[in-house]
Amino acid sequence: AIDPQFNENREKVGEENGVAVWGPVDEPEELGIRGTHVAVDFDLCIADGACLEDCPVDVFEWVETPGHPESEEKAEPTNEAQCIDCMLCVDVCPVDAIDVDAG
Ligand code: SF4
Ligand code: F3S
Secondary structure, eight states: OOOOOHHHHHHHHETTTTTTEEEBTTTBOOEHHHHEEEEEHHHHHHHOOOHHHHOTTTTEEEEEEEEEEEESSSOOTTTTOOOOOOOOOHHHHHTTOOOEEOO
C-alpha cells in the first residue's frame, strides 16, 4: 500500500501536469508518487480505473506510462484541489495506491 507518510519519507523531485512528483523516479520502470493532498503511488497503480469512475468531482485523469511493469497508464490526481475528502477512491482502489490526507 501507499506510504501515508510519503511526504516525510520521500523527496519532492518535481512537478507534472501541476501535481507534485515524489521520488525516487527512474523512468520508465519507477515513477514515484504523484500528488500531495490526493496522492497516487504510480508504482502500485495497475490502471484499475475505479478511482476515475467513482470520484464525484473528477479529480483523476489518465496519463500514459509506457514501459511501466504494472500498467501502461496511471490515474493522475490532476484536479486534487477539487477533492471533497469523500474517501471513495481510497476505498475502491484494489491495490491501495491512493492516500487522501483529509486531516
Ligand atoms: Fe475524489 Fe473523494 Fe478521492 Fe477526493 S477522496 S479524490 S473527492 S474520490
Ligand atoms: Fe490505479 Fe487504483 Fe485508480 S489501481 S487507476 S489508483 S483505482
